[in-house]
Amino acid sequence: MKYNELDLYYQFINNAVQGVDTMKNELETSNIKEKFHQFGYKYTEQRRLILNVLLENPDLHLSSEDIYEYFKMKKIDISQSTVYRTLIVLEKMKIVRKVNLDDGFTRYELFSPDEDHAHHHLICTECGSITDIKNDLLEDLERQILDDYDFEIKDHCLKFFGLCKKCRNQK
Amino acid sequence: MKYNELDLYYQFINNAVQGVDTMKNELETSNIKEKFHQFGYKYTEQRRLILNVLLENPDLHLSSEDIYEYFKMKKIDISQSTVYRTLIVLEKMKIVRKVNLDDGFTRYELFSPDEDHAHHHLICTECGSITDIKNDLLEDLERQILDDYDFEIKDHCLKFFGLCKKCRNQK
DNA sequence: ACCTTATTTTTAATCATTTCAAATTTTTTG
DNA sequence: CAAAAAATTTGAAATGATTAAAAATAAGGT
Numbered sequence: 001m002k003y004n005e006l007d008l009y010y011q012f013i014n015n016a017v018q019g020v021d022t023m024k025n026e027l028e029t030s031n032i033k034e035k036f037h038q039f040g041y042k043y044t045e046q047r048r049l050i051l052n053v054l055l056e057n058p059d060l061h062l063s064s065e066d067i068y069e070y071f072k073m074k075k076i077d078i079s080q081s082t083v084y085r086t087l088i089v090l091e092k093m094k095i096v097r098k099v100n101l102d103d104g105f106t107r108y109e110l111f112s113p114d115e116d117h118a119h120h121h122l123i124c125t126e127c128g129s130i131t132d133i134k135n136d137l138l139e140d141l142e143r144q145i146l147d148d149y150d151f152e153i154k155d156h157c158l159k160f161f162g163l164c165k166k167c168r169n170q171k
Numbered sequence: 172m173k174y175n176e177l178d179l180y181y182q183f184i185n186n187a188v189q190g191v192d193t194m195k196n197e198l199e200t201s202n203i204k205e206k207f208h209q210f211g212y213k214y215t216e217q218r219r220l221i222l223n224v225l226l227e228n229p230d231l232h233l234s235s236e237d238i239y240e241y242f243k244m245k246k247i248d249i250s251q252s253t254v255y256r257t258l259i260v261l262e263k264m265k266i267v268r269k270v271n272l273d274d275g276f277t278r279y280e281l282f283s284p285d286e287d288h289a290h291h292h293l294i295c296t297e298c299g300s301i302t303d304i305k306n307d308l309l310e311d312l313e314r315q316i317l318d319d320y321d322f323e324i325k326d327h328c329l330k331f332f333g334l335c336k337k338c339r340n341q342k
Numbered sequence: 343a344c345c346t347t348a349t350t351t352t353t354a355a356t357c358a359t360t361t362c363a364a365a366t367t368t369t370t371t372g
Numbered sequence: 373c374a375a376a377a378a379a380t381t382t383g384a385a386a387t388g389a390t391t392a393a394a395a396a397t398a399a400g401g402t
Contacts (some may be wrong), residue, residue, distance in 0.1 A: 149304075158328070249382095
């Protein structure tokens, strides 16, 4: 297993140290259990652990592999396929959303209920840092596309590649 | 080998029938050969054939697999690895550009020298059709990101998912 | 507690892509 | 033009992320 050049993994380790023991975020444990049941899923210990890592690291864009490696480091036994399948379950429950950061991994981020569309990402090609952009700013463009192409937009995906503040200053 | 649900392959077959015998586009044969040499590459028959398929189908977003299957159908012997490696060569020569249409394949499109940034794509989630959007319309947003985040944008990737004209009318 | 059903685990399979060694072709050079 | 050097192609095997399958285990309802 190789980590990508983005060093996301180490960023992750440093941030997620207490990732499995607390439960913050607007979702509370009882609600979560109920939410699983609403979708016809069981709220298992593995799913709780995986969801917690995600909730504890809202700024990271973790891959299945990242999460699996984290548990391995923590000596918590969860199989790879469970992580994969749980992420799919969480996606169906609209708790997480897939993000493609063009690094060969399927990554996930928490789904913010206040955004109807996916938010954008700034990807630094130098250090690999990822920054979320919350404001949409695409309404005009989307209206124009409906007018010009008769295309009804349901969702979008916008990534910017370039140099982040830090890397610009180091030049 | 399975084709994706987008049916790009059949679209491709229907469009590319004379894909290997003619040479149009602004690049002429002699120029192309020279361009390969400028980059230190040899202009082989296989590379000529592959490039021609791309030039003949400027509106398709072909994968390595698509091109390989096309040759197979045409009884032209070119190995899969040659197609893969040639596409990488063509990318380095800035003749094609990678496009990720989120269907699990690495696809390529002709690089238009008149566009400094990648153009956008409309992806119909119903029929899988892909439409290129040539106008950029992102300048304002990019200026704002430079101001707000101190992020220097080099390139971008914008995809819209939704319903195309045809599929909208069929509802 | 028991029974049904979903979930986890482990292992093996898949699928796109890459790599490798050997064979072939292209370009260079004598 | 022929031979050597270098790049390319080939076909097969390897890789790496992801998925599937069967057996073992755990949840939730009665």
